[in-house]
Amino acid sequence: MSWAVEEWKEGLSPRVLQKIHELESQVDKLKKERQQRQYQLETLEAALQKQKQKVETEKNESAILKRENQSLMELCDNLEKAKQKISHDLQVKESQVNIQSGQLNSCKKDIERLEQELKR
Numbered sequence: 001m002s003w004a005v006e007e008w009k010e011g012l013s014p015r016v017l018q019k020i021h022e023l024e025s026q027v028d029k030l031k032k033e034r035q036q037r038q039y040q041l042e043t044l045e046a047a048l049q050k051q052k053q054k055v056e057t058e059k060n061e062s063a064i065l066k067r068e069n070q071s072l073m074e075l076c077d078n079l080e081k082a083k084q085k086i087s088h089d090l091q092v093k094e095s096q097v098n099i100q101s102g103q104l105n106s107c108k109k110d111i112e113r114l115e116q117e118l119k120r
Contacts, residue, residue: 009017
């Protein structure tokens with residue numbers, strides 16, 4: 001088959017043949033270069049797709065973390081409110097205990113006074 005491809009060159013001057021050979025070499029070189037660039041392009045496109053997927057995954061993870069963070073902040077707020085309520089309730093109860101303790105002491109004194117009166 002190659003003899004048929006070369007047949008058209010018969011009868012051409014050596015100078016023209018040299019130029020044809022140079023052009024064919026240049027075409028081969030350009031074809032190889034094109035293949036290399038095509039491979040580089042495909043490799044870069046694959047890397048780009050991988051990076052896009054990575055970015056999308058990180059966006060999704062970020063959204064999940066933001067929702068979780070919001071949920072935790074709400075939980076913390078609720079716990080803080082509950083803590084404040086319990087603290088207030090504790091203060092109220094301590095106040096009631098102090099009042100009742102004072103009433104108890106007063107009653108004890110009344111009892112002691114009444115016992116003293118009974119002894120007389």
